[in-house]
Amino acid sequence: MAAELNFSPPEVPEPTFLENLLRYGLFLGAIFQLICVLAIIFPVSKSHDGEGGHFEPRKFEVTKKPKGPAPSQSKKSKKETKKKR
Template identity: 55%
Template sequence: MSADLDLSPPEVPEPTFFESLLRYGLFLGAIFQLICILAVIIPTSKGHEQPVETSDPADTRSTDQNRKAKPPVQQIRQKMKKESKKKR
């Protein structure tokens, strides 16, 4: 009975150059993907982020005044029509 069982390791052919190239290419691709995922998950330096609503109240006042200083387009057209009528 023991003569019938062959316990020697199976013969595995040596990998070819292209198989090795494919294997290492897949490893490099997996490492690259992990680096990309980590770059998205882990925040980078804080210097590039803009502060959220930390501006001075004076800045908001000046932007409000600029908005109020510009009349709407319809008012400008109405004034031009009135002036043209006055000239007649």
């Protein structure tokens, strides 16, 4: 009965080139994500040489997009005739 039991490890095939490429690509992607998360948690302040720590917030101006030219009279009349129907 003891001769029937096989305690040897199962045979696992060697990983192929594409499997290795996928494994290392996933590792690199995980490291990149960790770096991005750490950059959000610990932001690095950029200081310019001449300013000496002077920080002035930027003011963002909202600019309105110019509207197109006013519709011509022919287009207005077409819309009005459709409304009358």
